[in-house]
Amino acid sequence: MKRLLPLIALLVGMSLIVSACRPRGPETIKIGLNVELTGSIPVVGASCKNAAELAVEEVNNAGGLEVGGRKYKIELLIEDNEDKKESAAAAAQKLNAAGVLVMIGPNASRNAIPAAEVAEANKMPMISPWSTNPKTTLDAATGQPKKYVMRACFIDDFQGVVAAKFAITELKVQKPAVLYAVDSEYNKGIAEIFKKTMEESGVPVVAFESYTTGDKDFSAQLTKIIQAGADSLFLPNYYTEVPLQVQQAHKLGFKGVIFGSDSWGAVELIDLCGADCEGYFFTTHYAPDIATPKAQAFIKAYEAKYGKIPDDVAALTYDAFGLAFQAIQAAGKIDREAVNQALHNIARYEGVTGVMQFKGTGDPVKSAVVLQIKGGKFVYYTTAQP
Amino acid sequence: MQGFIQQVLNALQVGSVYALIALGYTMVYGIIRLINFAHGDIFMVSTYVAFFVGTALASYLLGLSGLLLFVLTLIASMFATSLLAVLIERFAYKPLRYAPRVSAVITALGVGLFLENFTLATIGPDPRFLPRFFTVQTYTVGGVAFSNIQMIIIVVSALVMLVLDTVVRRTMVGMAMRAVSWDKFTAPLMGVPVDRIISITFAIGASIAAVGGCLYGMVYTIDPYMGIRIGWWAFISAVVGGIGNIRGAMLGGYILGFVEIFTPVILPASSYRDFVAFSILLMLLIFRPYGILGRPVAQKV
The missing domain is CATH 3.40.50.2300 (Response regulator)
Known part of the structure; x- marks a missing residue:
């Protein structure tokens, strides 16, 4: 081990020199998606992936995201977490190693909680679209909100x-x-x-x-x-x-x-x-039949691309990307720390699933709806305010 | 009391499926001393065959009665699943017949993983139901509710077991199977075609699993990983009853069915199920390693 140390030091030194030589940072912004493509809730994973691809495609078709006066294309890295705790953490590690700026997902709380630990440890901003368990954004040891983890849904x-x-x-x-x-x-x-x-x-x-x-x-x-x-x-x-x-x-x-x-x-x-x-x-989280103009536009685009009405996971994933894009632009640079700060500075965001307000934690304040299954469809029944 | 009878009915339904799958474990073990860990996944494949055949038949042959549809689906699934099991035996286990026993067991685990992941990759992870062959009717007698489907599961399973027991005890094929199980080196000298008997055993075990699969798919959803847990429980059933012993596997299946249902009734939560099942397995392995109905075997040197 002792003999290896100088070698490691040399390699690290060389990689620093090489990376310093690269001109003006990356050409694309990498966003990771940690998603349940296989396992017991594959439909959740499929909706999430669809909405993510739609959100990224819309930005890229518009020429990319403008950050600090330059346009960047978005590169979406998708990792299947197999709906398993260990794989969710491993997928988060993998995305972190790939250098993503923000990680979206996982969706189920059982996967989001372990993945959030990884995000927090590596100072990688994470937004879970669909995880409603309080522990996702709460640090179990201190009882304080986690610094790098947010969500797009209520708890x-x-x-x-x-x-x-x-x-x-x-x-x-x-x-x-x-x-x-x-x-x-x-x-x-x-x-x-x-x-x-x-x-x-x-x-x-x-x-x-x-x-x-x-x-x-x-x-x-x-x-x-x-x-x-x-x-x-x-x-x-x-x-x-x-x-x-x-x-x-x-x-x-x-x-x-x-x-x-x-x-x-x-x-x-x-x-x-x-x-x-x-x-x-x-x-x-939302009812397609009482949607706002912004939601209508999303529902239309999603239906045109995938031939079905987006479910709540799709809508929340789209909002998670919306939050991420807005924060990256507000940060003005490709830097996790700055983007995280910008995410936490968003006081009000009008998304597809309604208006979200963040009050100093990663949990938005937003309303819920009650749906009824009627004639083989989900039908709006009533709204509950927080 | 009503609650108790209700739970006994529930346990019989669950136990029937375990018993049918445990039979496959026990027969294969009896004949070539191999614990075929791929058997749970063979059961899974049988439900997918039933799903595709049943759906196709229901859409092409409209107006077929539910019973006929069910029987046709069942036969197709039994046939395809037997073929699969025979192929697995021919290509994965036969080359290892004289290899150390652990090699074959590891191969069996590998075959199981292959079946799971192949199904996952080609068909996808979404859970499905078999087509509805019968309209569900529920009856309540003296506060105890049961459905026609539940009765079909319990009765058909019992019939299949009865037929199997007769085949093994009363026919030439059954006698040949017992002979190979008894001594696979002497049996060929007496004119028993060992390879063919082994193939037949695999085929019978798989077709019984297919019956279990068709019955199971009428009440529960099917998915590529369904065979893992059921396979383990059926394996425990076979060991509890005495692996290698056919009546033991049936008894073990029902015992595990009662464990599954009565654990949450007696203990505070259903999550104690695996704990109870594996504890029973451990106790038996310590005090009666040859199972309830098995006979102790002196190790031949």
Whole structure:
């Protein structure tokens, strides 16, 4: 090892000289995308990638992003995190090593949390489009907000409260039950906040059952829920599992109302669930049918390119890129530290998913909507303000 | 009490599928002493065959009754899956038949990974349902709910197991299988075509897995990684019942079905399932390594 040291020093020295000789910095701006292309929620990954490519294409077709008087093309580096914690962290390392200016993603909280640790350690700005768990932007050790991590969506605390209030006031539930994935930060976080809010409002949760991601048979837990006399069921779970849970509940004779969270918002939910999910509700980030002009333009462009209406992940990814572009321009130079500072200086951003306000942390303040599944479509039902 | 009966029905449904897959493990082990870790993935492939055949049949032969559609899909899936298993045996395991046993086990793991990733790359990761062969009917008797699909799963599985048990115990092929299992060096001297019997065993194991796959796909979604967890649980079933023993695999499957369902009922959460299942496996390996119905074998030197 001792004999290697001078050699390493020499190599480092040489690379410094070489890089110093290069004229005027890079020609392109690299933006990384850490995304769930394979694994248990592939549709989320596909929507995210589509929206990312659309956002980058729009900027590049307009000649690039103007930073400090020069136009730069955007280069999008896509890494599949396989919807696994370890791979999400590894993908973040890889993007960091590739020298990306900003990393967008991962989407699911279980992947975003480990990736955020890597981003924070390497001082790489990260924006998660869809991760709603508080821990993504919060430093577990100090309880302080992380310095380099932001998101484009609201957090679970807010969504859990909205779902509970909606259930009490609109659905008039008396004996709610919850079934959630215990090994996934997102599902667990939202389930616990829902339970807490319910109990504070004087409505006891009669059954609070859990499962492990990848399980396909929920009959044991659902039987317990039915035996407990539940009149409603809250499923803050991913769209791949919700259809199985709803169908199995029906087969076991459950008659009450079922509702969920933003993880329901993929069209595949309706394909898999069929008539079983008809009439049920979920809280989410945006509703295509009440969109602003900016959102309309995005929906049109997305539909023209991919032949379908963008879901919430697509809309949030597009907003995450919008935030990143605005911050890079405001920073005026290709430098992570400056871009991060600029990201945190954005006080108000009007995105596709509504108006976001940042108040000193990486979490935006924005409204939520409740959608209903009606005739095989997601239909706007009501809006909840923060 | 209603709750208990309901859970027993749930456990029978889950246990049936484990038992069907465990049979494949146990038969292959019985005949060539190989733990075929690719078996869970062969099961996965069978569900994809059923998915494509079922969807194609449903769209080209409109107006076919659900039952006929189901039977045709089942036969196609059984046939294709057996063919796959025989090919795997011929090209991946046969060259290693006299190699150290661990080489074949590692090859089996490799074949499993190949099947998973090949499916992932060609078909994609999205979960799917098989086409609906039957309209779901739910009945409630004395507070216990069950569906026609659930009954089909439990009854068809039991029938298949009964048929298999008869084949192995009462036919010439079954006798030849038992002979090869007993002594694969002496059996050929008695005129038993060992290679063909081994192929037949793989084919039967795979077609039973295909029955399990078709039944499974009617109630659960299918995806390229589905075979991993089910494969492990079926493997534990086979070991618990006594690997190499056919009735043991059936018993083990139902035991694991009850573990799956009753863990969240008795213990606070369903996440204890793997803990309970593997603890049972460990206890058996310590106190009764040949399984519940297996017989101890003296190591031949």
